[in-house]
Amino acid sequence: MKKIPIGVVFGGRSVEHEVSVLTGLEAIEAMDPQLYEPVPVYITQDGRWFAGALLRNRAFYRTLNLAALDEVTLLPRPHMGGLYQLKQRQVLPIACFFLALHGSYGEDGPVQGLLELAQMPYTGCDLTASAITMDKWLTKSLLRGQGLPVLPDQRVDREQMRSQFAQQVDQFVAASQFPLIVKPVRLGSSVGVQRVENRDQLANALAATFQLDRHALIEPCIDPLLELNVSVLHHQNQATPSVVEIPIASKQTLTYEDKYLREGGAKVAHASLGMAGASRIIDPSDLDPALKQQAQSLALSAYQLLGCRGVVRCDFLYDLARSILYLNELNPIPGSMAYYLWSRSRPRLLYPQLIHHLIQEALSRHAEASALSRRIPSTLFKNI
Amino acid sequence: MLVDLALLSLAHGLFFWRRSLRYLRYLQQEDYDGARFGQFVLQRRAFDRRGSVISLIGALLVIASWWLSLIAAAALIVVALREEDPRRQGKLRLQLTGRAKRLWLTAWLLDALFWMSALFLLRHNVPLLWAIHALFCQLIPVWIGLAPPLLQTDEALRQRRLVREAQRKLSQVAPVIIGITGSYGKTSTKSLVGTFLERALGPTLWTEKGINTLMGLTREVRERLLPGHRYLVAEMAAYQAGSIARLCQLLPPTVGCITTVGSMHLNRFGSHEVIRRAKSELAQGVHPEGILICNGDDPGARSIAQEYPKRRTLLYGTDSDGLDCRVRCTGLVTSQQLPVSRYELTWQGRTLKGTTPLLGDLALRNAAGAFCLAAELGADPDYLVALLAAQQPVEQRLRPVVRGGVIYLMDGYNSNPTGFAAALELLAQLPVAKRYLMTPGMIELGPIQEQENTRMAQKAATLCDAIFFVGQTNRAAWGVADDRLIECRDREVAYKALEERLQPGDAVLIENDLPDLYEPLAPL
Numbered sequence: 055m056k057k058i059p060i061g062v063v064f065g066g067r068s069v070e071h072e073v074s075v076l077t078g079l080e081a082i083e084a085m086d087p088q089l090y091e092p093v094p095v096y097i098t099q100d101g102r103w104f105a106g107a108l109l110r111n112r113a114f115y116r117t118l119n120l121a122a123l124d125e126v127t128l129l130p131r132p133h134m135g136g137l138y139q140l141k142q143r144q145v146l147p148i149a150c151f152f153l154a155l156h157g158s159y160g161e162d163g164p165v166q167g168l169l170e171l172a173q174m175p176y177t178g179c180d181l182t183a184s185a186i187t188m189d190k191w192l193t194k195s196l197l198r199g200q201g202l203p204v205l206p207d208q209r210v211d212r213e214q215m216r217s218q219f220a221q222q223v224d225q226f227v228a229a230s231q232f233p234l235i236v237k238p239v240r241l242g243s244s245v246g247v248q249r250v251e252n253r254d255q256l257a258n259a260l261a262a263t264f265q266l267d268r269h270a271l272i273e274p275c276i277d278p279l280l281e282l283n284v285s286v287l288h289h290q291n292q293a294t295p296s297v298v299e300i301p302i303a304s305k306q307t308l309t310y311e312d313k314y315l316r317e318g319g320a321k322v323a324h325a326s327l328g329m330a331g332a333s334r335i336i337d338p339s340d341l342d343p344a345l346k347q348q349a350q351s352l353a354l355s356a357y358q359l360l361g362c363r364g365v366v367r368c369d370f371l372y373d374l375a376r377s378i379l380y381l382n383e384l385n386p387i388p389g390s391m392a393y394y395l396w397s398r399s400r401p402r403l404l405y406p407q408l409i410h411h412l413i414q415e416a417l418s419r420h421a422e423a424s425a426l427s428r429r430i431p432s433t434l435f436k437n438i
Numbered sequence: 439m440l441v442d443l444a445l446l447s448l449a450h451g452l453f454f455w456r457r458s459l460r461y462l463r464y465l466q467q468e469d470y471d472g473a474r475f476g477q478f479v480l481q482r483r484a485f486d487r488r489g490s491v492i493s494l495i496g497a498l499l500v501i502a503s504w505w506l507s508l509i510a511a512a513a514l515i516v517v518a519l520r521e522e523d524p525r526r527q528g529k530l531r532l533q534l535t536g537r538a539k540r541l542w543l544t545a546w547l548l549d550a551l552f553w554m555s556a557l558f559l560l561r562h563n564v565p566l567l568w569a570i571h572a573l574f575c576q577l578i579p580v581w582i583g584l585a586p587p588l589l590q591t592d593e594a595l596r597q598r599r600l601v602r603e604a605q606r607k608l609s610q611v612a613p614v615i616i617g618i619t620g621s622y623g624k625t626s627t628k629s630l631v632g633t634f635l636e637r638a639l640g641p642t643l644w645t646e647k648g649i650n651t652l653m654g655l656t657r658e659v660r661e662r663l664l665p666g667h668r669y670l671v672a673e674m675a676a677y678q679a680g681s682i683a684r685l686c687q688l689l690p691p692t693v694g695c696i697t698t699v700g701s702m703h704l705n706r707f708g709s710h711e712v713i714r715r716a717k718s719e720l721a722q723g724v725h726p727e728g729i730l731i732c733n734g735d736d737p738g739a740r741s742i743a744q745e746y747p748k749r750r751t752l753l754y755g756t757d758s759d760g761l762d763c764r765v766r767c768t769g770l771v772t773s774q775q776l777p778v779s780r781y782e783l784t785w786q787g788r789t790l791k792g793t794t795p796l797l798g799d800l801a802l803r804n805a806a807g808a809f810c811l812a813a814e815l816g817a818d819p820d821y822l823v824a825l826l827a828a829q830q831p832v833e834q835r836l837r838p839v840v841r842g843g844v845i846y847l848m849d850g851y852n853s854n855p856t857g858f859a860a861a862l863e864l865l866a867q868l869p870v871a872k873r874y875l876m877t878p879g880m881i882e883l884g885p886i887q888e889q890e891n892t893r894m895a896q897k898a899a900t901l902c903d904a905i906f907f908v909g910q911t912n913r914a915a916w917g918v919a920d921d922r923l924i925e926c927r928d929r930e931v932a933y934k935a936l937e938e939r940l941q942p943g944d945a946v947l948i949e950n951d952l953p954d955l956y957e958p959l960a961p962l
Contacts, residue, residue, distance in 0.1 A: 216638055219821035254792075261824035264637055 057091040060413060061105075061137065061148040063165065065097040068157030069245050069266065075115055077390055078154035082110060084393070084405040085152075090413070093148060095126065095137065101159070103127055105137060105146055130171035150416050151176040152409070153387055157242055161387045162188035175420030177412040178364035179386040186360055187384040190271055191239050193360065197381055200359050202352060205371065205380050208272045209239065212264040223257045226272060233275040236260060238267035242385055249275055280372040282379075283334075284349050285392035286357040287365045287408075288415060289401065293357050295350035296392065296399040297337035336398050345372065345379065352381055360384065363419065364412050367392045442500070442507050442564060443557065449514035450571060453489055454549050454578060456521035457962075461582040462542055463524035463532040469651075469677065470537065472586040479579045486962050488517050489575030497568035507568065537593065544588055545581035549574070597653060601688060604659040608689070611663055613643070613670040615689045616811065619682055619720045620697025620739070621713065622854050623804045624650070626832050627697050628673045630808035635669045637825055638817035642669040650675035652684055659689075669815075676716035686723025694724040694748075695731045695811055697804065699738025700854050714738045721746035731811050733803060734761045752814060754806040756799055763810035765802045770867055775840045777868060783809060785819055792823040797836050797847075798864040800857060805829070834951070836861055843942025845870060850951035853880045855890045861949055862894075862901050870945040872903045876932050877949040879912030891915030898922075902947075904939065906932045 062085075064078025065071055075096070082092040094109035098120070106123035108114050126137040126146060136148040151169055153176055155161050163185035169176045179187065186192050194204040208226060215222055236259040237247040246266045248259040256272075263270035285296040353368035367388035371380045391412070393405040403411065461475075464484070468474040478484065496510030524532040532538065553574060560567040586593075616635075618628045625648055632644025645658045650673040663670065674685045699714045721742045724730050732743035734753030743751050754763040764784045770777050771793065779797055783790045783806060796805055805826055813819050831837040834850040845868060849861045858880060865873050875898050879891045891912045898905055899919035906924050907916050908931075916923060926932035929951070936946060 212637070216821065217818055219818045219824065223820075223824075257820070257824040258793075258827035261637070261821065262828035265633075265828060 055089075057087075058089060058149045058413075059091045059093050059136070059147050060085065061093045061095045061151045062154055063095045063097065063151055063160075064154040065099070066155045066157065066160040066165075067097070067099060067101045068155070068160060070157035070161075070242060071099055072115075073389055074154055074156040074160070077156065077387075079110070079112060080390055080405075081152060081154050081409060085409050086406045089410065092152075093146065095151075096123070097155070097160070103137070105139075128168055128172055128174075130168060132171075132173040134172060134174075148174065150174070150413050150420075152413065152416075153178050154391075156387060156389065157188075157245075158240065161242065161385075162240060173420075173424065175416045177416045179362050179366065183361045183363065184386045187362065187366070187386045188240055188242070190237070190383050191269065193356075193384060194381075196360065197356055200355075202355060202359075203378065203380050205273045205276075205382070210260060210270045210272060212268045212270075215260065215264070219257070223253060223260065226256065227253050230272065230274065232256075233277065235273045235275045236263055237271050237273075238263050239269040239271050240267055242383075276371050276373045276380075278374040280374055281382075282345075282349050282370040282372055283367055283392075283395075284353040284370070285365055285367045285388065285395045285399075286353050286362070287396065287403075287411070288363050289411065293354055293362075294401070295353050296395040298341065298346045298349050299395055300335045300338050300341070302333040302335070334394075336395060348379055352379065356381055356384060362386065364415065365391050365396075365408065367395075442504055442511070443561065443567075445508060445511040446496075446564075446567065446571065447553070447557065449511040449518070450553060450574065452518040453514055453575070454546065456518045456523075457486070457489070457575075457578050458542060458545055458549075458582055459532060460522060460524050460962075461579045462538060462545075463528065463530075465541070465582055465586070466532060466538060467530060470541065470586050472583045475579075476583045479583070484579065484962060486575040486578065488962065489514065490572040492517065493568055493572035493575060496571070497565045500565045500568055504564065507564065510568070540589060540592075541582070541585040544585040545578075548581040548584065549578070552577070597656075600656050600660065601652070604656040604688060607659055607663055608670075611665055611667055613663070613667045614693070614815075615691045616669060616671045616693040616695065617674050617682075617686065617689060617691035617720050617723065618671065618695045618697065619674045619676065619717055620695075620733070621700030621717070622857050623697035623733075623800060623807075624673050624675075625851075626801065626835050627695060627804045627807050628671055629832050630805060630829060631695070631811055632671045633829060634808055634812035634817055634822055634825060635671065635815065638812060638821050639815060640668040641666045642671060643667045644671035645673055649673065651677070652681075652688065655685060655689060674720060676713070676719070679712060679716050680719070682716060682719035683723065686720065691720065691724050691728065693729045693731070693811060693815070694720045695807055696720060696739040696742055697733050697807060698736045698856070699742070700736075700856060710738070714742070718742045718746065721748075724748055729811075729814055731807060731814070733807060734758045735803065750814060752810055754803070754810045756803055756806070763806050763813075765806035765809075767799060767802055770797075770869075772869075775845075776838050777845065781805075783823070785809070785813060788819070790819060790823045792826055794826040795828075795830050795838075796826070797831065797838065798860045800860045801831060801836055836864065842940075844940045845945040847945065847947045849947060849949050853877075853950035855880065855883075855894065858894050858949055859897060861947055862897055865945060865947045866901045868945045871941065871943040872945075873901060874904050874906065874936065874939065874944065874946040875902045875949060876906040876908065876926075876929075876936060876946060878908040878951075879916055880950060881911060887912070888915045892918055895919040906936055908932045 062078050062082050064074045066074055082094055085092045093105060096104045096109050103126050104120060104123040105126045108122055125140045127140060129138050135145055137146045139146050151174055153165065155165060161184060163181045166176065166181040166184050170181060191209045194207060198204050233249055233251050234256060235247065235249055246263055250256045250259045260270050281301050283299045283301060286293050349370050356368055357366055365388065367385040369382045371382045391408060393408050396403040396408050464478055465475045468478060492510055492513050496507050499506035499510055556567065556570055616631060618624050628644055632642055636642040643663055645655060649655065649658055655672055672689050674682050676682050696717055699717050721730055727749045729750040730743060730748040731752045732739040733755055734740050735755035735758050740753065743753060752762040753760060755761050756765055766782050768780045768782055771780055777797060778793050778795055779802060780793050781802055794805065796802060809822050812822055834848050837848045839846045839848060847865060883890055892915045895916040895918045899922050902922060904924055905919055905922045906926055908926050908929055924935055926935055940946065
């Protein structure tokens with residue numbers, strides 16, 4: 055049987071570039087070699103696309119010898135059937151794109167939009183759901199509107215803060231109670247999340263956030279806090295939640311280092327494993343089953359409300375003092391595709407099976423979308 | 439006969455290709471100045487040895503038997519293929535830019551022309567041809583050094599066309615231009631000003647890393663300036679009298695900032711007054727209705743401010759009279775294992791307090807300059823203080839890094855006496871168990887180089903537990919600190935020696951990283 059060429063896209067113009075490389079390489083290694091021919095597609099930090107067998111080698115990313123690769127591009131021309139090789143001037147055939155991008159210019163809609171224009175199938179959420187879920191403020195506003203529990207927040211615009219900065223910070227201080235959490239509105243992997251205890255820290259945290267994003271989000275800080283994650287997958291025509299996990303934070307909030315870089319302790323995170331290497335307890339036996347069920351049910355509702363597809367991870371904050379569960383954010387392309395949760399869930403899916411499922415779903419969704427009529431009978435130009 | 443001539447030509451071609459790239463790297467580091475490159479070759483005796491020896495042996499072998507010369511040709515090919523590749527090795531790698539390629543091609547044409555002539559004239563005397571080949575090995579740096587003057591007219595025409603393109607773009611976008619110069623501190627100040635204006639006022643282009651020459655800035659304008667940019671922050675370097683005036687013609691500044699008038703590149707200028715005059719070209723270039731901001735602690739910069747006042751002329755600094763913006767470090771604190779400065783900044787009658795990862799008086803003074811400039815253009819001072827809290831030092835400008843419980847103060851950029859002394863004082867302030875210094879000393883200080891290195895060695899000997907001294911360039915001057923000196927052939931050896939000595943809780947200052955021109959030469 056002829057293998058299906060799958061373009062695994064990773065890297066990208068994002069602060070989560072390196073994590074994306076790990077997710078992409080993991081997916082390539084786990085892809086069923088009987089069915090698929092993975093084609094690594096690496097997007098550099100400055101946005102150039104490259105393909106080539108060398109990209110499978112982790113050592114390559116230390117030196118980044120791009121001259122040894124083929125530069126490719128995706129043209130927004132329907133039915134090209136793959137990537138265009140700039141030097142060879144020919145098409146590198148791709149049947150479906152497996153998106154392993156995290157953060158800006160990849161997880162938030164632009165690549166999905168380009169793939170829509172090129173009429174190429176791709177895994178995960180579509181343009182709209184990707185754009186909404188990567189915007190924490192928009193996601194929370196929509197979920198709040200539908201009655202789902204989310205923390206109150208204030209969105210701060212960099213442009214507006216440029217004048218009378220001190221007075222505006224004072225207003226936030228007057229309207230909130232420390233400690234607070236400050237984070238960029240459109241970044242994932244806990245990049246830029248800061249806990250602040252006083253006015254000066256709040257001012258500095260806002261200024262630091264504006265280096266990463268045009269908008270910052272200020273939220274109350276829950277203390278004591280338990281973080282919970284649940285993944286949701288579109289499986290056999292319906293959304294299905296995974297088991298619950300408790301990620302282990304080294305400080306009060308989970309940081310980028312906890313997720314990808316932490317060393318030591320009983321559970322050793324390994325940088326080369328991506329999100330799968332973080333410290334966590336999967337399906338904790340001592341967690342209240344009602345709380346687990348509530349998290350799963352909320353995750354399911356959020357997934358459906360926002361029109362998600364593929365595999366998504368919903369992150370929750372549980373206020374231990376007041377026993378309230380809040381939906382914190384949705385990750386449209388979770389690190390390591392959250393496979394570590396699906397290997398313990400029902401239906402049990404090992405990583406190759408999960409990948410197979412995501413690709414099949416993408417192909418079938420694409421076929422369905424292609425069948426939609428884009429023309430209506432019209433005589434608009436006939437009488438001109 | 440034809441076989442050995444062909445093989446010798448092949449070996450020569452390969453040898454020229456690999457060796458000429460190595461020389462081209464040094465020419466590039468000497469700013470494509472053929473005369474300076476020639477001086478470098480003569481002073482460092484960067485002459486060929488391997489190629490010449492093989493050629494002379496080849497001449498003897500071919501007398502014995504023609505086929506023995508094949509062994510010599512093979513040896514030359516092996517030496518060529520094993521040459522260091524400057525595109526992949528070295529601290530500053532060879533960038534094969536369009537200009538570098540043109541120069542290389544010219545050198546190759548010269549070599550090919552003479553080699554073909556030699557081949558034609560001596561085709562019947564192969565032993566002599568082999569002997570002459572030794573001379574060709576020595577001529578490679580000559581061809582490389584001759585290429586820049588030969589291409590001078592062509593290069594000038596090309597540059598003029600590119601400058602015109604950049605000027606057209608500038609007139610379309612019309613950003614507010616901010617020029618920054620100084621013997622040191624200009625790259626850090628530029629980066630701070632760029633960040634401040636971008637975050638606090640609007641879209642800003644600031645030139646990358648140390649780009650500060652006419653062609654570098656022309657390229658930045660052509661490739662990176664976008665229609666929406668409101669501000670353009672350009673670092674302007676003075677390599678000789680008139681350089682900054684030329685830069686001001688391309689980028690007429692509305693705002694000028696002079697950080698220092700020091701003794702860096704004294705060997706190029708000859709005297710401190712010539713350096714001062716060169717820096718003052720920026721003040722002269724600023725529009726009379728513009729803004730001039732100078733470091734009030736630096737006598738040279740202060741005198742320029744007095745000599746060329748503008749509509750607004752402001753002074754910043756730490757400890758002199760009549761400052762418009764004054765900064766004072768009130769101590770060091772530790773945040774996430776890294777040292778952070780606490781400071782007080784006075785501006786228009788207000789005292790603002792904050793913290794910043796920028797360390798040392800020099801860095802804080804640069805921050806005050808950038809603050810003063812951005813605030814004068816309308817940025818909110820409170821916002822600037824908040825931005826300073828997140829402002830990391832520019833790479834290799836006293837940037838602290840913690841590895842294995844050891845604080846590394848990375849200050850690898852070309853050092854000067856003031857910067858070196860300030861870095862040592864900062865090292866002394868760190869609350870650590872032991873303090874180490876790794877340095878090759880300072881260069882390009884002309885007649886005061888030995889005296890300044892001796893002064894720094896004495897200071898370092900009182901503050902550091904050990905000094906890992908790299909190379910031979912300033913070895914004699916650093917002899918005064920002999921009891922603390924650990925001599926290292928190069929940086930690799932020094933790093934290994936350091937690793938053996940360092941313990942968690944120690945700190946090391948890595949001061950000055952010399953260009954490849956000052957490093958021991960790999961065998962030629």
